[in-house]
Structures are given as structure tokens and as C-alpha cells.
Amino acid sequence: MKRSRSLAQKREVAAAFVFLAPNLIGFLALTAIPVLASFVLSFFDWKLLAPPHFIGLANFKELFSDPLFWKSTVNTAFFVFVKVPLTVIIALVLAIILNRKMLGRDLFRTILFLPVICSSVSVALIWQPLFDQSSGLLNQILHFFGSKGLPWLTSTFWAMPSVIGVAIWKEVGYVMVIFIAGLQGISKTYYEAARVDGANAFQEFFKITLPLISPTTFFVLVTSIIGAFQVFDLTSVLTQGGPGNATNTLVMYIFQSAFRNFRMGYASAMAMALFLLILALTVVQNQSSKRWVQE
Amino acid sequence: MKRSFIAIMAFLFAAAMVAAQGTVTIKYAFWGNPDAIGVEKDIIDQFEKENPSIKVEPIVSAYADYHTKLLTMIAGGSAPDVMRVDSYYFSDFMQVKALRDLGDLLMRDKVDLSSYYQQGVEDCTYKGKIYGLPWSTAPLYMAINLKVLEKAGLKAPRLDWTWDDFAAICKAVTKGDGADKVYGFAFDLTNISGILPFVWANGGDLFNADKTKFTLDQPVATAAIQRLVDLYKKGYMPPETVSATADINTRLFVNDKVAMRMASGMEVLSMQKVDGLRFEVYPMPRGVSRNATVYKSNVVGIASGSKNIAAAWTFLKFLRGPEGKGETLYMQAKRMPPTMDNPKYWALYVDASKYPKLIETNTKAISKTYGRKLPLRAGWLEVEEAVRPSLQLIFTGDQSASDAMKAIAGRVQAILDRTTDKGNQ
Numbered sequence: 060m061k062r063s064r065s066l067a068q069k070r071e072v073a074a075a076f077v078f079l080a081p082n083l084i085g086f087l088a089l090t091a092i093p094v095l096a097s098f099v100l101s102f103f104d105w106k107l108l109a110p111p112h113f114i115g116l117a118n119f120k121e122l123f124s125d126p127l128f129w130k131s132t133v134n135t136a137f138f139v140f141v142k143v144p145l146t147v148i149i150a151l152v153l154a155i156i157l158n159r160k161m162l163g164r165d166l167f168r169t170i171l172f173l174p175v176i177c178s179s180v181s182v183a184l185i186w187q188p189l190f191d192q193s194s195g196l197l198n199q200i201l202h203f204f205g206s207k208g209l210p211w212l213t214s215t216f217w218a219m220p221s222v223i224g225v226a227i228w229k230e231v232g233y234v235m236v237i238f239i240a241g242l243q244g245i246s247k248t249y250y251e252a253a254r255v256d257g258a259n260a261f262q263e264f265f266k267i268t269l270p271l272i273s274p275t276t277f278f279v280l281v282t283s284i285i286g287a288f289q290v291f292d293l294t295s296v297l298t299q300g301g302p303g304n305a306t307n308t309l310v311m312y313i314f315q316s317a318f319r320n321f322r323m324g325y326a327s328a329m330a331m332a333l334f335l336l337i338l339a340l341t342v343v344q345n346q347s348s349k350r351w352v353q354e
Numbered sequence: 355m356k357r358s359f360i361a362i363m364a365f366l367f368a369a370a371m372v373a374a375q376g377t378v379t380i381k382y383a384f385w386g387n388p389d390a391i392g393v394e395k396d397i398i399d400q401f402e403k404e405n406p407s408i409k410v411e412p413i414v415s416a417y418a419d420y421h422t423k424l425l426t427m428i429a430g431g432s433a434p435d436v437m438r439v440d441s442y443y444f445s446d447f448m449q450v451k452a453l454r455d456l457g458d459l460l461m462r463d464k465v466d467l468s469s470y471y472q473q474g475v476e477d478c479t480y481k482g483k484i485y486g487l488p489w490s491t492a493p494l495y496m497a498i499n500l501k502v503l504e505k506a507g508l509k510a511p512r513l514d515w516t517w518d519d520f521a522a523i524c525k526a527v528t529k530g531d532g533a534d535k536v537y538g539f540a541f542d543l544t545n546i547s548g549i550l551p552f553v554w555a556n557g558g559d560l561f562n563a564d565k566t567k568f569t570l571d572q573p574v575a576t577a578a579i580q581r582l583v584d585l586y587k588k589g590y591m592p593p594e595t596v597s598a599t600a601d602i603n604t605r606l607f608v609n610d611k612v613a614m615r616m617a618s619g620m621e622v623l624s625m626q627k628v629d630g631l632r633f634e635v636y637p638m639p640r641g642v643s644r645n646a647t648v649y650k651s652n653v654v655g656i657a658s659g660s661k662n663i664a665a666a667w668t669f670l671k672f673l674r675g676p677e678g679k680g681e682t683l684y685m686q687a688k689r690m691p692p693t694m695d696n697p698k699y700w701a702l703y704v705d706a707s708k709y710p711k712l713i714e715t716n717t718k719a720i721s722k723t724y725g726r727k728l729p730l731r732a733g734w735l736e737v738e739e740a741v742r743p744s745l746q747l748i749f750t751g752d753q754s755a756s757d758a759m760k761a762i763a764g765r766v767q768a769i770l771d772r773t774t775d776k777g778n779q
Contacts, residue, residue, distance in 0.1 A: 193533055
């Protein structure tokens with residue numbers, strides 16, 4: 060009896076591994092091993108054509124004195140800490156509006172979600188002519204109101220806000236859908252009880268809605284920040300990191316170092332720095348969540 | 355019946371094995387868009403017809419990813435036997451001996467290198483040895499839209515035109531407002547080749563003579579950049595110049611929104627397909643120096659680790675040799691201007707009924723008198739990545755040319771020091 064139970068258990072374990080294997084192999088081959096390899100490579104100088112040679116911490120020393128690394132870090136941080144809060148706020152407002160019963164609600168939800176399913180490259184290609192300084196639609200609208208128009212992508216001041224605007228347009232639908240799911244999880248009895256006590260709409264929002272969707276907000280903030288730190292495709296197509304490195308982000312600089320300048324070791328060191336930065340921020344968010352996220 | 359069937363199948367299998375043993379398969383790597391890939395396939399088909407014992411397996415990528423893919427293949431030990439390398443990358447490849455020295459093969463088969471334009475042979479040479487045969491040796495022309503000039507009451511400039519002629523055309527042609535505005539000149543800052551002609555014309559250069567020192571911060575160079583930027587500030591160039599690409603400039607040019615733009619052989623080919631577009635190609639305007647037109651080639655060579663040298667060389671001679679059919683097929687497809695100064699190739703390439711009608715005359719004049727090679731060396735692309743944002747800052751008005759180039763000089767010098775091969779560049 061004991062023997063047959065142990066055999067049955069082993070068979071179950073084996074079956075579990077068999078079913079997990081495709082995902083596990085994919086994860087190991089395409090994620091875990093490359094990440095480990097990148098970590099090891101960050102201590103080497105490797106130009107692809109010549110064999111790698113060990114240089115210790117030299118890549119990291121060069122990194123910390125590289126002004127372009129710091130410029131791209133600041134650019135990335137600006138992108139993240141402007142884009143993410145704006146996306147969350149706009150998505151939450153849209154979610155609250157589109158959580159009510161109204162005519163055309165499903166149509167509006169669909170329209171707002173459509174940019175999410177478009178590839179970032181095609182979104183950037185579509186927006187590029189809209190930003191055109193002489194004939195773009197945005198400046199045509201501004202001309203109509205008597206303005207001279209703005210140098211959207213050709214000004215070091217306006218380029219990053221333009222990219223942020225496109226990024227928000229592309230992703231607000233996704234965050235809105237997550238918030239809608241969160242809002243539908245709030246029991247209506249809370250709102251009924253609040254109305255009985257004489258609460259107005261603002262009070263309902265700040266005292267009931269916001270606290271009760273805090274787990275959703277936490278999830279959205281963490282995933283959005285992690286995703287935003289890796290911005291690449293929008294800046295690559297819209298501005299190629301310009302003008303004058305104004306929209307050059309960390310991942311763009313990693314890509315340039317690895318695949319334009321063929322400095323694999325240096326690019327790996329930068330990738331490790333980005334990984335540690337995102338990890339540190341995620342830990343901070345996790346710790347801070349104990350104060351404001353309601354379980 | 356069953357035994358007969360097995361016997362026949364066994365015979366066929368054995369015959370296939372024998373045939374396969376006599377066939378060599380080589381890999382040929384190149385870049386291209388759908389138009390370009392068609393002519394490469396034609397060349398391969400023709401070669402295989404004439405050389406049935408050699409099969410050519412094409413490895414093709416879009417240009418943007420091509421050299422990365424090539425380097426990955428070389429690093430992984432699966433380098434193609436024959437490969438095309440852009441001259442921007444050539445020195446980097448040669449620092450690690452990626453291509454085979456062709457000297458012995460060229461001598462043995464008496465390949466006449468004087469058939470090629472000299473700039474093409476130079477671009478295939480590293481430390482005095484030849485590592486490939488030229489591909490697409492051509493200038494970076496100044497394309498001039500004749501209709502836009504005529505509307506402004508101007509004639510096409512003479513061959514020996516100057517910076518002052520160029521600025522005058524920019525001023526005379528620029529008219530209108532908003533989406534209807536017509537500009538004098540469009541160019542893009544995607545690579546340094548766009549700005550260097552103006553620097554050369556003024557007596558400056560990107561590097562010193564032995565390519566070990568950055569000299570774009572010198573007054574002769576920054577003055578040239580600044581006067582080009584001054585034209586931009588006067589509105590003679592499109593506002594999108596800072597972020598423009600060649601495709602955007604092509605769109606402006608073919609829609610008669612700009613009088614002049616810089617154009618490579620590929621861009622000339624795409625503009626020729628536009629019905630009704632009348633344009634000519636010229637050298638760049640000269641200043642104190644008349645050698646101000648970029649003349650560039652690419653390299654097709656044999657991998658140093660190739661195990662099929664004989665077959666690869668046979669294919670390379672067909673593809674790029676003076677007696678090979680590759681150049682004929684390229685000219686029939688009008689893929690690029692002739693790499694060899696041979697009347698038969700020009701006759702195939704030029705379509706007398708289409709513009710630019712002066713392309714043969716002016717290309718030869720550029721080759722003899724107005725052309726200049728880029729100061730290519732190892733680390734070229736890294737230098738370009740460093741300099742380009744600074745050039746953009748000059749055009750956005752954030753910095754003057756002098757300040758921008760001085761600010762970037764240290765970084766570029768560090769790149770040069772790190773990537774310098776201790777022999778020549």
C-alpha cells in the first residue's frame with residue numbers, strides 16, 4: 060500500500076514537471092540564463108568579434124563617470140514619474156465614468172482600449188506625421204486657435220513631453236480596464252451606507268473608492284513603473300533618442316552600446332544597473348504599500 | 355513488385371548522395387529591401403546555372419539589423435562564406451581579421467583592379483592589403499529639383515558651383531508658409547556624412563590626417579557648421595531637419611517642396627521611379643576646397659574562416675569581378691551606379707529618357723575632381739553616435755557650433771583612443 064502510494068506520488072510529480080516543462084524550458088533558455096549571462100558579461104570587455112576578456116569592475120567605473128548614462132537615467136526617470144501618475148489618474152477617471160450605466164459605454168471602452176492592442180512601432184509611425192511642425196495635425200489645430208504651433212519633436216524641451224503624451228494615449232486603455240475590474244469588486248452596500256450617512260460624491264470617492272481599489276492601484280503602479288523604465292520602442296521610432304539626447308532612455312543607450320557600438324560588456328553593466336534600479340524601486344513600493352494598501 | 359520498388363528507391367537515393375557529394379553550398383550574406391533582393395536572386399540563379407556544382411544560400415536582412423546579425427554569426431562560428439560589409443564597419447571587422455586577404459587570388463587570376471573606381475579599391479584595403487571587391491562605389495550627390503528652381507526663375511548651377519551659389523539658391527527658392535512652404539535645402543542628421551561635405555569645403559575635417567585626433571571642434575569646421583545652421587535659422591531648411599530621415603526628405607523632394615537634397619545611389623533610384631520628377635545630380639558646392647563630395651564604397655569579401663575558399667572565390671568573381679556578370683545584372687536592374695568606369699556598364703545603367711540625365715558625366719567628374727573618401731576607421735559608428743546629438747543641439751539652438759563640438763571633443767577622443775588599431779586605420 061505504502062509502495063503504491065509513493066509510486067503514485069512520483070508519477071504525479073513527474074506529470075507536473077512534464078506539463079511545466081515547456082514554460083520552464085522557455086523561461087530558463089530565454090530569461091534566466093540570458094540574465095545570468097548578462098550579469099557575468101558585465102565584468103568583461105567583449106566586442107563580439109574578439110573573445111571576451113575579464114576587466115573586473117572597469118565597466119561599472121566607466122558607467123558612473125559617463126555623462127550620457129546619467130543623462131539617459133534622468134530622461135528615463137522623468138518619463139516614468141510623469142507618465143505613470145498621469146496614466147493612472149486619467150485611467151481612474153475614465154474607469155469611474157465608464158463603470159456607470161450609460162449609452163455607448165461598451166463602444167467607448169473599446170475605442171479607448173484599441174491603442175493598447177496596436178504595436179508601439181505602428182503607434183509611433185502614426186503619430187510622427189501628426190507632430191510634423193509645418194503640416195502636422197496638432198499644429199494645424201493650434202494654428203486654428205491663432206498659435207504658431209510647437210516644435211513637438213524637434214525641441215529639447217518638447218520632445219519628451221510629446222513622447223509621454225503618446226505613451227499615455229497608448230496605455231491608458233489597459234490601465235482603465237484594470238481599474239474597471241477593481242471598481243466592480245467594490246460592494247455597493249458601502250456606497251448605500253455612505254449615502255444614508257449623507258456623504259457627497261467627493262467623500263464617496265476619497266473615503267470609499269480610493270481605499271478599496273488600493274490593491275488595484277498598487278498593482279497598476281508597480282507594473283507600470285517596471286514597464287515605463289524599459290521604454291524603448293516609442294523613443295526609438297519617434298525621436299531616435301534625440302534631439303540632442305533629450306529622449307535618450309536607458310534601454311536605448313543599452314541598445315546603442317550593444318548593437319551599434321558592439322560593446323557587449325558595457326551594455327551588460329548598464330543592464331545590471333537598470334535591473335538594480337527597478338528592483339530597488341519595487342522594494343520601496345512594496346514596503347510603502349503596507350501604509351496605504353488595504354488588504 | 356515490392357523488391358523492384360525497393361531497388362529503384364535505393365538506386366535513386368544512392369544517385370542523390372553521389373550528386374550531393376559533388377555539390378558545394380556556400381552562404382552569401384547581404385542586406386537589401388524587396389527591390390534589391392530581387393536582383394541578388396537573379397545573380398545567384400545565373401551563377402548556379404553557369405556553375406551547377408556550387409549552390410549559393412542567400413542570407414538576407416534589412417540593413418538596420420544586418421551587421422549585428424553578421425557579427426553574431428561570425429562570433430558563433432557560422433560566418434557566411436561571402437559577405438557584404440558596409441565600409442562604416444570595415445575597419446572594425448578587419449581589426450579582428452573577419453575577411454580573408456585576397457592578394458594571392460587576385461594575382462593568380464589576374465584580376466584587373468584598375469577597372470574599378472579608385473575610391474572603391476581604397477575602401478576595400480586595410481593596412482595595404484585588399485580584403486574584398488568593391489560594391490556600390492558611388493557619391494553622395496546633391497540632387498537638384500529643376501522644377502522648383504525654374505519656378506524661382508533660376509537655372510541649374512554649374513558643376514563648379516560654390517557655397518555662395520548654394521546659399522543664393524536657398525534664399526531665392528524659399529517661399530510660402532506652413533504646409534505650402536517651399537524650402538531651399540533638406541538634409542538629415544542621421545549620419546555625419548551629411549555635415550562633412552560642408553566642413554570639407556571650408557577646409558576642415560572630422561579627424562586629423564592619421565585619424566587619431568578629433569578636429570571637428572576646430573574653427574574652420576565649426577564655422578562651416580554654423581553657417582549651415584544659420585541657413586536653417588533663416589527658414590531656408592525644413593523645421594524637421596533636426597529629426598528628418600532620408601525618407602522624409604525624399605517625400606519633400608518628390609512633392610516639389612524642396613529645391614535641393616543630398617541623395618545616395620539608392621535614393622536616386624527611388625526618385626527615378628516618380629513620374630514627372632525632373633532632377634539632376636551634382637557634386638556638393640565647393641569652398642576653399644573642391645573635394646567636398648562624399649565618395650563611398652562597400653566591400654564584398656570572403657570570411658577568413660571559410661571552408662569553401664575556391665567556391666566562394668568563384669562566386670565573388672562572378673558577383674563583383676571585372677569580368678563577372680554580377681555588375682551587368684546590377685546595371686540592368688539600375689540597382690546602383692557602376693562600380694567600374696566602363697562605358698558598357700554606364701550604357702546599361704543610364705536611361706537617357708529619364709532624369710537625372712547628367713548622372714554619368716557628373717559621377718565621373720566627382721570621381722576625378724570633386725570626390726573625397728570619408729575618414730573611416732575603427733569606432734566610426736561610435737563616433738557618429740557621440741557627435742550626432744551635439745549636431746542636433748546646434749540646430750535646435752541650444753548650443754553654438756563651437757560650444758557643441760568643444761563639449762563633445764573629450765568623449766570622441768576617448769573613443770578614438772580606445773578603438774585605435776596600432777597600425778594604420
